[in-house]
Amino acid sequence: MTALIEFEAVRFVYNAADRSAQPALDGVTLQIETGEYVAIIGANGSGKSTLARHLNALLLPTLGTVHIAGMDTRDRTHRRAIRQTVGMVFQRPDDQIIAATIEEDVAFGPENMGLPPNEIRARVRKALETVNLWDVRLRPPHLLSAGQMQRVALAGVLAMQPRCIVFDEATAMLDPAGRRTVRLMMEQLHAEGITIITITHFMDEATEARRIIVMDQGRVALDAAPAQVFADDQELHTLSLELPPIALLNQRLRQSFPELPPNLLTAPALTSALDALPHRTATAAPIATQPPSAQNSLIEVEGLGHVYLKGTPLEHRALRDVNLVVPEGGSHGLLGATGSGKSTLLQHLNGLLRPQEGKVRIGDFNLNDPHVDLRAVRRSAGLAFQMPELQIFEQYVGDEIAFGPRLQGLEGSALRERVRWAMELVGLDFDAFKDRLTFALSGGERRKVALASVLALQPAILLLDEPTAGLDPVSRRELLAHLQALRDTGMVLIVSSHRMEDLARMTETLTVMADGSSILGGAASDVFAAEGQLRSLGLGLPAAAEVASALRARGWPLPSNVLTAEMLVAQLVEITNRA
């Protein structure tokens, strides 16, 4: 019997006419059987999406062959059958969404398959119910939040009932609850016998697959079970990967508690191992946190409201009564479910959107003043969008990043150095990337270009909307370190993220958004202490807070506001009398 997916010495070069072009796939041979659950991980630009696009004949090998259910993807007569066999949910959902309403969009595939209307209706309904969008099926897809759009794309694929579904970073824009839903769905589809292939930069997601393929510079570097792939820390790092958050925490804890077993990958496993340590049970007071600074406020938002497409049938309220105070010299995080209004709020903080209701003040600029100098506002507050595509206009990477500084009057070697500096901050090699075409980049590379072009402006206030989405683990960690360094030089960071780990690391104060309103704010550790509320909003906890919470439930006298690995270690050392 042949495998469902068979790659035989596949080489792929995007621009085959250019003799110096590097192959994006460089001799890939692999087989995936029906019913497998496979994760593909690897550095930005390592060839993951290119490989995925070979799975349903969107790309054809330059050399070598790809067979899907025995069909050669080069044979045009099989194209339709191949696309019904393998469904794709992409990194960028907006590429995939075409129709005027969500319902029509999901019906598009089954209609093309020539199914009878009853069957189409039943499939569309089942698919939309699975992704929890049945109630909003008549809304136009382009008005949805990024996370909702990703679910529409998935519903469109489910309605085709393919044998194999490929998720190319389908969870990158989702909030923790949305990610959990998609992961459960993958698990369920897998149980139904559908082959699941998931490409991800979330190492904890990869551990849920039964097999992990690691890509490196267009080649398969590792192909093994999760426990094996995550066993060799050193090797992971050279492949731009890292351990899942719980395993990283376990590693840190083992420095103080060497009796903990190595290679614990999940929170329950780590909790049980810790719970076996002898400890006292007397209760403890919360860790004293810095009260949200009494310094002067740099940004003040009061009673802000915003309605998109006001006065049209598509009117949609995105913000209501939002309040936000950001002190000078701090770093502030925004968290909230997808669609809760974080991006809309951020776009008010550089004057891209003007207040319809309520007040916005940024430094000395009053955004309610119709004559406010918007160019000056944007010079002091730089915004990196959630979807980098929305902000990249130039043809070449170097020009894109130089665009802003040029407007500021930089030229010659000063300009060049500024561009180089910004590219290094995001981990793009200046010489390798400055002359690359912006449209011919991987998802993560594009994100880096968009970030670099904002960093190159050296704004006083840096507004970052999901800055680490789509970055590989090493790029992400390095970017976070660079941002922390910038913060230490006085740059104010305002960051929205679905990654609780990143927020815990980067920001001192947090605002929680729900349904367009700011509902909770304060010191990061205090906000994360409101565990029940966060969970009910579909948010999660950073790994250390999660393990602390589980231990607390088992009677450990841990304060409610343990946030980082360092805080957890300090508490555990004390409770177990190791000091």
Ligand SMILES: Nc1ncnc2c1ncn2[C@@H]1O[C@H](COP(=O)(O)OP(=O)(O)OP(=O)(O)O)[C@@H](O)[C@H]1O
């Ligand atoms: N349309 C394109 N034209 C030319 N080169 C491309 C194009 N798309 C991707 N590349 C290049 O091919 C290589 C592999 O890209 P690919 O998109 O497969 O990476 P990836 O592993 O999916 O990365 P990411 O994690 O950033 O999504 C990279 O060097 C990338 O710059």
Ligand SMILES: [Mg+2]
């Ligand atoms: Mg990709």
